[in-house]
Every structure is written in C-alpha cells, then in structure tokens.
Amino acid sequence: MRTFKQTGFNTLKIAIDGPAGAGKSTVARRIAEELGILYIDTGAMYRALTWKALQSKINLSAPGELHQLARATVIDLQDNGHGMRVYCDGQDVTTQIRSPEVSRMVSVVAADDNVRQVMVDKQRAIALRSDVVMDGRDITHCVLPDAEYKFFLTASLDVRTMRRGQELQSQGYEVDLARLKQEISERDQRDMNRKVGPLMITPDAVVIDTSDIDCEGAVRKVLGIVREG
Ligand code: CDP
Numbered sequence: 001m002r003t004f005k006q007t008g009f010n011t012l013k014i015a016i017d018g019p020a021g022a023g024k025s026t027v028a029r030r031i032a033e034e035l036g037i038l039y040i041d042t043g044a045m046y047r048a049l050t051w052k053a054l055q056s057k058i059n060l061s062a063p064g065e066l067h068q069l070a071r072a073t074v075i076d077l078q079d080n081g082h083g084m085r086v087y088c089d090g091q092d093v094t095t096q097i098r099s100p101e102v103s104r105m106v107s108v109v110a111a112d113d114n115v116r117q118v119m120v121d122k123q124r125a126i127a128l129r130s131d132v133v134m135d136g137r138d139i140t141h142c143v144l145p146d147a148e149y150k151f152f153l154t155a156s157l158d159v160r161t162m163r164r165g166q167e168l169q170s171q172g173y174e175v176d177l178a179r180l181k182q183e184i185s186e187r188d189q190r191d192m193n194r195k196v197g198p199l200m201i202t203p204d205a206v207v208i209d210t211s212d213i214d215c216e217g218a219v220r221k222v223l224g225i226v227r228e229g
Helices: 024-035 041-053 065-072 102-109 114-127 141-144 159-170 177-193 213-227
Strands: 013-017 038-041 075-079 084-088 134-138 149-154 204-209
Touching: 013 024, 013 141, 013 213, 024 038, 024 134, 038 041, 038 075, 038 084, 038 114, 041 065, 041 075, 041 084, 041 102, 041 114, 041 134, 065 114, 084 114, 102 177, 114 134, 114 141, 134 141, 141 149, 149 213, 159 177, 204 213
Parallel strands: 013 134, 013 149, 038 134, 149 204
Antiparallel strands: 075 084
C-alpha cells in the first residue's frame, strides 16, 4: 500500500530545483534509489542538446535553428544499474555532456523558449507514465507544478564552486577555481533571469541549504518529509 501523500496524480512526483552544483543530481538519484522509482535529470537533456548543437555547429542565434534541432533530436536517459547513461540519437554522450564547453553554453540553449517547450513536453510525458524524482530549474513551477513534494536545494556559491571543481578534477580537467566560480555565477544569472521557466523558489517548496551538510544529510531530510506523507 502506498504510504505517500497523493494529490490528483495517480503516480508519485518529487520535484527538485536549484542552482548549479547544489547537489541536486546526487540527492535526486539517491532518493529515487531509496524509493525504487525513476530518476530524470532534466539538466542532462539540455546538456545533450547543447552538445549536439556544438557538434553540428549550428548558429545558436539564428531563429528556429535550435527549435528544429530540439524537435529532431532523440534524447534518452537510461539507468543500467551502474548509474545513468545519456544517449543522444543513440550515441552515449554521458561523459561529453559534462565538458566545460557544454557547461558554458547550456544556459544559452536552455533560454530558448521553443527548446524549453519541446523539453517540457518530453518531461511531462515521462512523468505521466511513472513515479518519478525529477530535478532541474523549472520542475517545481513549470514541468510538475502539481507535484506532491517540492524541494529547492541550494548552497553558497563558494561551496558549489568547490564541489564542481572537485568533480571536474576527478574527470581529469584542470580547474581554475576563480574562473569556474565566475562561470557558475553567470549561469545562475542566466537561469534566474530568463523569461520562460526561470530558476526560482516557489512558496510551496522546502528549501534545503547543503552548504553545511553532505548529500546524505540532504537525502535524509527529503526522505523524512516524503515518508512522513
Ligand atoms: O549539474 P548542474 O547543476 O551544473 O546543471 P544541470 O542540472 O546539468 O543543468 C545545466 C543547465 O541546463 C542549467 O544551468 C540550465 O541552464 C539548464 N536547465 C534548465 O534550463 N532547466 C532545467 N529543468 C534543467 C536544466
């Protein structure tokens, strides 16, 4: 028997938003594992499209080109039991989409209204079919405004920069922390200030600041709330 709060949906929805490097993906993946439900990393979808846009060298500022690309691209997220893999038109791009080049351009691609519409439609279609933990920037107020549980994960810019720097170093990148901090801050600004689906805290979201707690601490907080119903 289900022990979670339910509103309208016949499937469980957990929506998590927050800025870059707040720990959303790690926390969301662990929550999904604990509950045995699907995890959708919507940032990975925008990243995969950005990777393809950079590969195909399309003109990012030409009206319609990104929209056309978004409609023609098949993005697939698959959990093979050893973490999530991201496929773009059948090609595994899990590693490529985390590159600094993609990180620099993704918020430009994600600011395109038509691109967002294509992505949001795909994300809602997935959520209609199954219980899901979904993380991103617009999940609590745009993709799943009726989600039973909404969280906003955040942390100080310095902590987020340190975390992202460590991640990148472990992937073999050389990291200039001052530049990384500047890039994260610019991405946050672009994500917060765009017209459609901006990053924001909704009044019904529980804010969790992960500056002084590790991801497991955040996971425990989220699970405590979800299991309480
Ligand atoms: O992992 P990180 O926190 O760096 O970001 P991400 O979740 O991979 O998202 C990368 C970028 O995609 C964000 O900076 C946004 O520009 C965009 N994004 C978005 O616009 N809407 C979403 N629901 C998810 C990501």
